[in-house]
Amino acid sequence: MYFETKLKIGQVINDRYRITDLIGSGGMSIVYLADDLRLKGKRWAVKESLCLDELHSDIQAEADMLITLDHPRLPRIVDFYLPDREGYSYLIMDYIEGVSLNQLMKDNPGPLPCNFIVKVARQLLEVLQYLHDHHPPIIYRDLKPSNIMLTLQKELMLIDFGVARSYKHGISEDTVKLGTVGFAAPEQYGSGQSQPVSDLYGLGALILYMATGGRCSHWEYGMEDRLYNYMPAGIIPIIRRLLRHRPEERYQNAGAVLKALDRVESEMDRENDLTAVVPFPLEKGKSIVIALLGVASGLGTTHTSFAVSSLLAQKGSTAWVDCSMNSSIFDRIRSLLYAQIATVPYTDEQSAFSWKGVHYWNRSFNREMADLLRGNYEFVVLDLGTGEYGGALEEFKHSDLPLLIASGADWRIEELLLWIRRKGIQAEPNWRVGLPLAEHSSAQLLQSFIGTAKVYGLPFQQNPFKPKGKLADVINEIIEGLLDAPSKVKSRVFFKKNAK
Structure with a gap:
């Protein structure tokens, strides 16, 4: 349904709510941001709907339903204005400041981290359990990414109850077939009445959608193999059961799914997964680059770069790049993990692959490097090896976090000082120095020589x-402040490799 809005920026509703901005619009409503003229500093969302005769009762029912609800993951309704003579009605509700799951997925290409997916699922199940425990149960009917908001406090809110309804005993099917194709259960389209398990089907579709980076929301042949690369094995049968075509074959209530997820989280804990982190997008086009450079071979530069990438993948989309010209690391790790890796969209297996949330790139495919830094990833980790190619030192110096890897042995400390002198450079304030296997005394000694406190022993x-x-604890300390600080991304300096 399309209709012309009656509201304008600056207009005041009922001498209280001043319209300040347009939040969004859908087929059945337009939502504005409004300042409260009585409660200074308070802002509300104003949902404007045009009530045609057949929709009047639906809008009234939505308002009546929402007014009775009280849950921390649902917006509160504070005012409702019945349709005027032209059919326009207004709901005044909490303004949820944050980002929709739909937008977050656009800004974070590829599958979302599995621990984040489980966190979203648990929070949705909490609110679904609350709705379904009403008498009669309230069926939401429209779980989809655009109806899920992630607040600035990184909590989930479920919005837009426009097609929700109360379950009616004795009714064979829904009077009106509503829901979003790809997320709505089969019974919402004529094969039965919507019921609590219909929302659980929508949850399964949503989990699958997040796990496949927005590619799939219904079960397909071979899906188990595709999910295995990104999800704990225990969650795959949960998704499959949620997406059963027959309602009676699904989990029958939200509590049962929560118990199943408890077992999955225990499995993740045993595998030492990090606490779930919402991957809020950084400013587009400004990937954060962490460059690791070894002063000599065999010090553990690549080993450390893998550890950095694995940790950052829990915080946002991450790419690891094998930059050393003569390195065989990319090919070796790809061969080692061949049965477990997945492809990176729009690339061939020779240039990139995906494993456990990190995209691994072969730098010899130089044409893709510019794309890596246009914001496709929040973090790009460069393994520069020992920097034996043209431009390596410049890449190191121009990265957001240059991490120099040197020997932690007391008797080799002079080696780093000679390396710095030979390169004709000085340690910059933003540099970090990592010393694998170093004692605390070695780190302190090196600090005094190079004049920086940012020297870390790497256990x-x-x-x-x-x-x-x-x-991981030390790496967290090394990157501390990088994620929260205002973006200071420099212009990138990337050079083609020159043959020796």
Whole structure:
């Protein structure tokens, strides 16, 4: 339904709500931002709807329903204005400041982190359980990314009850077939009445949508193999059961799904996954670049770069790039993980692959490097090796966080000082120096020589992909402030590799 709005910026509703901005519009409504003229500093969302005869009762029912609800993941209704003579009605409700899941997925291409997906699922189940426990149960009927808001406090809010309804006993099917194609349960389109398990189907579609980076919302042949690369094995049968065509074959209530997710989270804890982090997008076109450069071979530069990438992948979309000209690391790790890796969209397997939330790139495919830094990723980790190619030192110096890897042995500290002198450079304030296997005394000694307090001993960790442990703690310390500080991204300096 399209209609012409009656509201304008600056207009005041009932001497109280001044319209200040347009938030968004859909087929059945337009939502504005409004300042409260009585409660200074308070802002509200104003939902304007045009009530045609057949929709009048639906809009009244939505208002009546929302007024009775009281849950921290639902917006409150504070005012409702019945349709005027032209059929326009207005709902005044909480303004949810944040980003929709739909927009977040656009800004974070590819599958979302599995721990974030589980967190979203749990929070949705909390509110669905609340709705379904009403008498009669309230069926939301329209779970989709655009109806889910993530607040600045990184909490979930469910908005837009325009097609929600109360369950009616004895009715064979819905009077009106409503819902969003791809997320609505089959019974919402004529095969039965919407019921609590219909919302659980929508939840399964949403989980699958997040896990496939927006590519799929219904079950397909071979889906298990596709999900295996991104999700804990225990969550795959949960998604499959939620998406059963027959309502009686699904989980029958939200509590049962929560119990199933408890087991999955226990599995994730055993695998040392990080606490779920909402991957809020950074400003587009400003990927944060972390460059690692070793002063000599065999010091653990690549090992550390893997650890950095694995940790950053829990915070946002991350790419790791093998930059060293003669390195075989990319090919070796791809061969080692071949049965577990997935493809990166629009690339071939020779240039990139995906594993556990990180996209691994072969720098020899130089044509894609510019795309990596246009905001496709929040974080780009460059493994520069020992920098034995033209432009490596410039890439290191122009990155947002240059991390120099040197030996942690007391007797090799002079090696770093000679390297710095030979390169004709000085350690900058934003540099970090990592010393694998170094004692605290070694780090202190080096600090005094190079005049920086940003020297870190890197504890031994056999598996660099473990997101928890002493090494992860140190890396968190190294990157502290990088995520929260205002963007100071420099112009990137990337050079083609020159043959020796």
